Each structure stands twice: as structure tokens, then as C-alpha cells.
Amino acid sequence: MAEFSWAPRSSLEKALVAGAHGTRGIEAGISLTEIRNFDLIQVMARRGQAAELAKVAKARFGVAAPNAPKAIQTSDATLIWSGPDQFFVLSKGGKHTMQTLATSLSGPASLSDQSHARVLISISDAKARAMLAKLSSIDLHPDAFAVGAAAATSMDHTSVTLWRGGDRDGLAVFNLLVFATFAESLWHMILDSAAEYGVDIGHSKEF
Amino acid sequence: MRIVCPFCGERELGEFTYLGDAKPVRPEAGASEDEVFDYVYLRDNVAGETSEYWYHGGGCRTWLKVTRNTLTHEISSVEPAAGAGAAKVGA
Ligand SMILES: [Zn+2]
Numbered sequence: 001m002a003e004f005s006w007a008p009r010s011s012l013e014k015a016l017v018a019g020a021h022g023t024r025g026i027e028a029g030i031s032l033t034e035i036r037n038f039d040l041i042q043v044m045a046r047r048g049q050a051a052e053l054a055k056v057a058k059a060r061f062g063v064a065a066p067n068a069p070k071a072i073q074t075s076d077a078t079l080i081w082s083g084p085d086q087f088f089v090l091s092k093g094g095k096h097t098m099q100t101l102a103t104s105l106s107g108p109a110s111l112s113d114q115s116h117a118r119v120l121i122s123i124s125d126a127k128a129r130a131m132l133a134k135l136s137s138i139d140l141h142p143d144a145f146a147v148g149a150a151a152a153t154s155m156d157h158t159s160v161t162l163w164r165g166g167d168r169d170g171l172a173v174f175n176l177l178v179f180a181t182f183a184e185s186l187w188h189m190i191l192d193s194a195a196e197y198g199v200d201i202g203h204s205k206e207f
Numbered sequence: 208m209r210i211v212c213p214f215c216g217e218r219e220l221g222e223f224t225y226l227g228d229a230k231p232v233r234p235e236a237g238a239s240e241d242e243v244f245d246y247v248y249l250r251d252n253v254a255g256e257t258s259e260y261w262y263h264g265g266g267c268r269t270w271l272k273v274t275r276n277t278l279t280h281e282i283s284s285v286e287p288a289a290g291a292g293a294a295k296v297g298a
Binding site for chain 1: 215216219266269
């Protein structure tokens, strides 16, 4: 029988070329970083079990899970709203996996491992909002989309989960989860939209 | 046209898919052929306020019941369809 090796690899492995992209000779206005090697579990309340899920999730994470479009930071995970009575648990290092979450959450919720089903892209720097305005109809003005705001929305006809993380060097950071099979298409659209501002491309295992 | 999703807020039309008339109710088993034919095929062509199903597939993936005026495109109410968002609707 043939031996198989199932080494996980990013959907952007070929498309992502680390380094400078677009306009040169100016300071890069956009920083694009693909985050790799994360654990992502989708938690969806079973019918009529939303209140019970809220209770056990709070006991499990120490803070209430989002019940509106928000991303909530816990000590070792980010809980991101993905629709009514459902949210993502994003973490790394095996702290929140199917195995470790099932014990407390699988009574009132269905769990689904999305770790290798999504690509996570972090978008930051001075021109991040200007670039995202080309792709998204969401109002990303700081007054309308503060740190911790989230949205289930579409970019270039592709369904995405968008949320604002903590600021870096005083500048907003936008995080984007996209279905793995659509990631390369959206990636090229992001590169085209960002090119005029000068782009710094990389990947990281850190959030 | 924009639809205010009760879960996501105001969104552009491109995030939604139209299913159709929300009025027809599936007949009971054993209903007459006429009743089933009416349910499957016959629709009113309303000039005015209609009730219709829309799907927020490009967002929270919830089914919505939208009351819309076909003459003006004015939307007077948007609510989750039965069973959508178990916390908000009698599940
Ligand atoms: Zn929605």
C-alpha cells in the first residue's frame, strides 16, 4: 500500500512572494502578512441551545463569546462572530482544538475544524483602509469600525470574515479569513488594489 | 438597493440572493392536486407590498423575510426567517 504524507501547506504557498510589490521608491503603505499554522474551530449552537452555549463558552474562555459582529480577545485565543449563534475560535499551539473544545462545548454546539479550510491574511500600515475601500463596502472609518469590530461580508464576490485587531505602531490592523480555495483569487485582487501604495509582503507563524 | 440584515447591519444587494415569495405555505400531506399545483407554480404578481425570502449568503448566511414594495423598492421590514438565528427566533 502506498505511503502518504499529509504535510499541511498554505493555499498561498505559490502565489505569495515575500518582499516588495507594486510601486517602488516610496515607503510601503501596505503590509500584507499571511498567518500560517493556526487552529481555527467553528462553534455553532445547536437549535435552541444558544443560551446554554453562551454559558459554557464563558466558563471555557473566561469571557463571553461574541453575540454580535465583534472579535473578542481572550488570554490565548480570539473569538470571532461568524453569524447568529456561531463564532470562530482562533488560536495557535494546540490550545483550542477539536479535542480540547469538544469536552466543554459539544453538548450545546456543533464544532467544525476549519484550520486548513481558511487562509488568514493580516493587512496593516498607513494605506490599509484606502486599499480595503476598493474591495469592501463596509465602512472602515475608525468611528464605525473600532478595534474589536468584525463583519461577515464579501470582497470581490468572495465570502470573508473581517475584523480589526489591536493597533500596531498606532496603525489599524485588519484581519481577513477567507475560504482556502478562494484565497489565491482574492490574494491577487488584494495585490492589484494595493500595488499603487507599495506593498511589503510576508508570512508569519505569529499573530 | 440595500438590505438591513438584522444580524449584520446595512449591506449592499450583492451580498444577498433572492429566493422568492414568502407567502406560499406548503400544503398538508394529502392535499388536493389543485392545492399542490397552486403552491408549486402559482404566484401573485403584486404591484405594491410583498413578502419575500432573501439569503444573506455573502454575509452571515442567514435566511431573511423582507417586506418590500415592488413599485418603489422601499423595504419596510427585515426579519430572520423562522429557524434562522436560534436565539432570536422561536427555534
Ligand atoms: Zn447578515
